[in-house]
Amino acid sequence: MSKALLYDSTICIGCKQCEVGCAQQNKLRYDDSVAAESVQSEHKYTVVMTKGDKFMRRLCMNCEHPACASVCPVGAFHKTKEGPVVYDVWKCIGCRYCMVSCAFSQPKYEWGSLNPRVRKCIMCPDRVVAGKQTACAEICPTGATKFGDRDDLIQEAQDRIRQNPSTYLNRIYGLHEVGGTCVLILSGMKVEEFGYPASEKIGDTPMPEYTGRVMERVPDFIPVWSLVLGGIYWISHRREEVAAAEAQERANDKKNGSAR
Amino acid sequence: MRIKLTFWRVVFIVIMVLGIYSTIIRYSRGLGAATNMSDQFPWGFWIGFDCLCGVMLAAGGFCMVGAVYLFNVQGLRSVVRPAVLTAFLGYLLFIVGLLFDLGRPWYIWHQLIYMNTHSVMFEVGMCVMTYTTVLFFEFLPNVFERFNLKTPIKWIHKIYPLLIVAGILLSTLHQSSLGSLYLIMPSKLHPFWYSPALPFFFFGSAVAVGLAMTIFESTQSAKALGRHLEISVLVRLGGALLVALWVNALLRFEDYFRRGMLRDIVKPSYEAYFLWLELALSFVIPIALLSFKKIRLSPNGLYLASVISLFGFITNRLNVSLIGFETYVGHHYVPKWTEFSVTLMIVAMGFFLFAVAVKYLPIFPREEFVRERLPALNPASPAVFSVLEHAGD
Numbered sequence: 001m002s003k004a005l006l007y008d009s010t011i012c013i014g015c016k017q018c019e020v021g022c023a024q025q026n027k028l029r030y031d032d033s034v035a036a037e038s039v040q041s042e043h044k045y046t047v048v049m050t051k052g053d054k055f056m057r058r059l060c061m062n063c064e065h066p067a068c069a070s071v072c073p074v075g076a077f078h079k080t081k082e083g084p085v086v087y088d089v090w091k092c093i094g095c096r097y098c099m100v101s102c103a104f105s106q107p108k109y110e111w112g113s114l115n116p117r118v119r120k121c122i123m124c125p126d127r128v129v130a131g132k133q134t135a136c137a138e139i140c141p142t143g144a145t146k147f148g149d150r151d152d153l154i155q156e157a158q159d160r161i162r163q164n165p166s167t168y169l170n171r172i173y174g175l176h177e178v179g180g181t182c183v184l185i186l187s188g189m190k191v192e193e194f195g196y197p198a199s200e201k202i203g204d205t206p207m208p209e210y211t212g213r214v215m216e217r218v219p220d221f222i223p224v225w226s227l228v229l230g231g232i233y234w235i236s237h238r239r240e241e242v243a244a245a246e247a248q249e250r251a252n253d254k255k256n257g258s259a260r
Numbered sequence: 261m262r263i264k265l266t267f268w269r270v271v272f273i274v275i276m277v278l279g280i281y282s283t284i285i286r287y288s289r290g291l292g293a294a295t296n297m298s299d300q301f302p303w304g305f306w307i308g309f310d311c312l313c314g315v316m317l318a319a320g321g322f323c324m325v326g327a328v329y330l331f332n333v334q335g336l337r338s339v340v341r342p343a344v345l346t347a348f349l350g351y352l353l354f355i356v357g358l359l360f361d362l363g364r365p366w367y368i369w370h371q372l373i374y375m376n377t378h379s380v381m382f383e384v385g386m387c388v389m390t391y392t393t394v395l396f397f398e399f400l401p402n403v404f405e406r407f408n409l410k411t412p413i414k415w416i417h418k419i420y421p422l423l424i425v426a427g428i429l430l431s432t433l434h435q436s437s438l439g440s441l442y443l444i445m446p447s448k449l450h451p452f453w454y455s456p457a458l459p460f461f462f463f464g465s466a467v468a469v470g471l472a473m474t475i476f477e478s479t480q481s482a483k484a485l486g487r488h489l490e491i492s493v494l495v496r497l498g499g500a501l502l503v504a505l506w507v508n509a510l511l512r513f514e515d516y517f518r519r520g521m522l523r524d525i526v527k528p529s530y531e532a533y534f535l536w537l538e539l540a541l542s543f544v545i546p547i548a549l550l551s552f553k554k555i556r557l558s559p560n561g562l563y564l565a566s567v568i569s570l571f572g573f574i575t576n577r578l579n580v581s582l583i584g585f586e587t588y589v590g591h592h593y594v595p596k597w598t599e600f601s602v603t604l605m606i607v608a609m610g611f612f613l614f615a616v617a618v619k620y621l622p623i624f625p626r627e628e629f630v631r632e633r634l635p636a637l638n639p640a641s642p643a644v645f646s647v648l649e650h651a652g653d
Contacts, residue, residue, distance in 0.1 A: 041299065067444055073385055075376035091374045094363020097381050099302035101444045108299045109363070111292030116363040202447045210443045211380050214459060218383065218433070225432060229330060229425045236332035 002064070003083040003128055004150035004182040005137060006157055007057050009189075010167050012144035014048055014055040021139035022046045022059075025124055042108045045121040046136060049194050056194035057145065059136070060085065060106040060121035061174060061181035065206030068098035068107060076118075083150065083182040084123035092118060103178050103202045123182065150182060157186050173199065179206030272608055279605025282598035286360055296596045301585065305595035308581035309603055310357030312438055313574050314350055315388070316462075316469050320477070321347020321395060322431035323470030327500075329424045335496055341402065341623045342481060343474050348395040349613050351388060353606050360602055380440045387434035394427045402621040436463040442580060450584040452525060452535050455515050458580075464511055465542070468504035469573050471497050472546075472566035479563045481618060489559055498562040502550040505569060509543040534575070534583045542572025 016035055023030035028043050040047050046059040066085045069077040076091040077098060098118060099107045110116035124134040132138070137147035146153065154175060161168045173185040177199055185191055192198045263269070286294035297304040324343035327333045359365040371385045397416060404413045416423075439462030442449055455461070475497050482489040516522050525535055546569040555561030586592055617623060 070376075070378050071381060071444060072376055073379045073381040074370045074374040075379075076374075091367075091370055092364060093367045093370050094365070095361075095381060096302040096363065097379075097441070099299070100448070103447050105299070109291075109302060111298065112290050114287070114290050116291065197447055207444055208378065210446060211440055212378065214437075214440045214443060215378055215380060215383065221433070222429065226425055226429050229428050230421075233330050233421055233425060236330065240332065 002081070002150045002182060003123075003147065004062075004153050004184060005059075005123070005134060006146045006148070006153040006184045006186065008144050008146070008157075008160065009054065009056050009185065009187040011142045012048070012055040012057065013142055014050055015141060016048050017139045017141060018046055018057060018136035018145055019044070019048060021135035022121070025127075025135035040106070040108060042110045042117075042119040045108075045119065051193065054189055056187065056191065056196075058195070059183060060123070061104050061177075061183045062121070062123045063178055063207070064180040064182065065178070065208050067101040067103065067178070067207035070208035070211065071097045071101045073097070080125060080129075082125070082128045084125040084128055085182075086122050086125050087118060087120070089117045101207065103197055103207060150184075153184055157184055160186060171199075176204045178202050179204060272612065275601075275604050275608045278601045279608070282601040282605070283360075285598055286602065291363060294596065294598045294602075296593060296599065300589045300591070301582075301593045303581060304593060305582070305599045305603065306357055306361040308578045309574070310361065310606060311354060312577040312581055314354040314357060314606075315435065315438060316466050316573060316577060317473055317570070318347040318350025318354070319431065319435060319466040319470035320473040321350075321398075321470075322428050323467055324474055325398065325424055326428050329420070330428065333496075336493060338490055338625060339474050339478055339493055339497070342477055342618075343470075344395060344398045345402070345614065345617055345621075345623055346473065346477055348392070348399045349610050349617075351392040351395060353610050354388065355392070356609075357603070357606055380437050380443075384434050384437045384441065387430045387437065391427060391430040391434065394423050394430065397423055398427065402617075402623060405622050406620065431466075432463060435466040436460065438462050439580075448585060448588045449580070450531050450587055451519070451521060452531050453580045453584040455519065457511065457515050460511060461508070461515075464504070464508045465573050465576060468501060468508055468542075469570060471501040471504055472569045472573075475501065475562050475566040476570060477614075479559060479566075481614075481624065484615070485618065485624065487624060491557075491559055494559055494562050495557055498550060498556050498565070501566065501569070502547065502556070505543055505547050505550070509547065512539075512543075531583065531587065534579050538572055538575040538579055540572070541575055542569050545569075546572070 019035065020030055022028070022045055023034070026045060028034075028045070034044060037044055038047060038049055040058060046057060049056045049058065062079075062083055062085045064079075066077060066079050069075070069079055069085060072092075073095060074091045074093055076088045077085055078088075079085050094116060096107075096109060096118070099105070099109060107118045107120045109118060124132075127134060133147040134145075137145045140146075146156075148156075154172065157172045161170055161172075167188055168186055169188060169190065173187070173191045173196065174181040174183050185196075282294060291297060295304055295306070320343040324336060324340045328336050328340045359368070362368060371382065371389075376382050397419070401413050401416050404410075404416070436459035439458035439460070442454065442458055443456070446454055475494055478494065478497075479489065481487070516525055525532060546565040549555050549561060549565040549568070552561075555565065582593055
């Protein structure tokens with residue numbers, strides 16, 4: 001069963017421990033200056049944003065049907081059955097199609113590197129496979145980021161909304177967005193205010209379907225179009241052959257006729 | 261041998277020097293230093309111009325090969341070779357451009373072993389690779405003829421039908437797929453340019469550009485080489501261009517109509533200005549010009565209409581790849597000078613290689629040569645033809 005993260009922004013106290021845990025897990029530099037950065041980057045896979053007394057976390061959504069995995073020409077991204085969307089740096093050629101195609105603009109790039117890699121939260125696949133929580137969930141002091149089975153977490157999120165309808169917006173962000181994601185968000189205010197794309201804008205359709213509809217026609221298109229082109233070639237040149245043969249025949253007839 | 265310094269040669273040298281300097285920056289300090297691309301704008305001018313426009317501008321090759329060899333329009337025969345040469349150089353330079361843009365170009369061969377068949381990018385990559393090979397074979401007879409190698413020419417003629425069909429098939433696939441690349445970004449690309457019909461637009465405009473580009477390059481090289489311009493060929497191309505522009509314009513109109521956007525596109529906005537520019541240059545002005553018989557029959561008029569429409573379609577590709585993302589991202593992207601400089605260098609290399617090829621290879625029939633060969637090429641005596649054309653049947 002697919003694992004997931006449930007982030008409940010109403011419990012979050014903005015301590016940024018998840019940022020610390022993430023940095024340790026991924027061996028990233030983390031100091032005061034990094035802590036002060038409020039945007040994700042190639043050295044900061046997750047960020048806690050502040051707006052008044054409200055907090056919101058951002059990280060890769062680890063989609064159920066990831067666009068990045070479907071668009072990568074060399075298949076450097078892939079969705080594991082446990083949930084994480086992982087990246088194989090060896091395969092990557094650096095086309096950055098994953099970055100442009102991601103509805104959440106999560107993949108970041110090492111622009112300063114001479115052999116750059118795509119960087120994003122990969123949902124601690126080693127820990128998840130080993131049956132452990134992700135680093136951010138483990139370190140979270142309030143349980144605002146909770147790790148578990150996706151179905152259980154959805155259940156729990158629904159329960160929380162039911163028990164405290166005045167605290168929460170009646171919506172689990174990530175439940176249906178782009179076909180569902182492995183990061184689910186509960187919040188008292190619209191996540192869009194923190195830069196998340198609006199649900200109605202990204203829709204519920206799994207991203208790979210947009211290009212899949214075209215790509216699945218290619219195997220049929222190739223033989224059919226080849227036949228059409230070959231047919232046109234044959235007809236347009238056949239006409240000429242026939243004309244030549246007829247001219248030849250007429251010439252022969254004439255010759256025979258005059259000989260007679 | 262002394263090389264005279266003309267104005268254009270000085271320009272060429274300046275472009276090359278700056279380009280080489282930018283190349284050094286690109287490979288010694290990385291993409292971040294050499295471009296204004298960022299996490300918000302991962303695709304910049306190199307994708308928008310070098311790749312999208314480059315492939316589009318090389319469409320003349322498959323258009324002319326299709327017209328002459330597939331549909332057997334003999335009147336256009338004299339433009340096939342320059343069109344194939346342009347296409348071949350265009351694709352080679354597109355690959356050069358790609359080596360600048362890819363973050364890890366040294367792993368470009370991974371494409372061949374780690375194939376993800378669901379990826380549009382994979383399809384484009386494979387098609388471009390195979391089509392460049394096809395173009396190489398279509399171009400080879402020039403070299404063989406130059407050195408009077410008769411046997412290999414015969415071999416090429418044997419596989420010619422295969423090359424023609426493969427070339428057009430591959431072009432159809434990847435010209436349209438460059439549009440399909442953007443289908444996965446419905447929430448990012450501005451609705452003026454995001455349409456489920458993008459692959460059709462990209463293919464349709466490639467055909468129009470193929471025709472316009474052939475008019476442009478024929479006129480340009482006739483001027484440069486002091487050759488006599490074959491007006492009948494240009495007029496034919498101009499007529500076809502007018503039809504192609506109309507088809508493209510109607511497709512676009514139908515798309516806006518169906519998506520209920522006609523009201524939006526006439527409302528002034530940042531995107532609307534770019535859309536108007538694009539539509540004016542690619543459709544309104546050239547269609548208006550070409551509708552006058554006088555212009556359609558004059559080499560200068562045809563040249564002007566073609567060049568304007570080329571700029572229009574270049575605007576279209578840049579709108580799709582750059583302008584269309586600015587609202588989503590929330591800020592403007594302006595390429596760094598190094599990005600322009602590398603692109604200019606690549607374009608200049610294209611002009612240079614074209615000039616060299618035309619000088620040393622039999623790309624354009626020598627004029628006395630044409631007169632000599634004409635009876636043989638006349639459809640009234642098709643015997644010679646069939647030997648050449650049906651060798652593979």
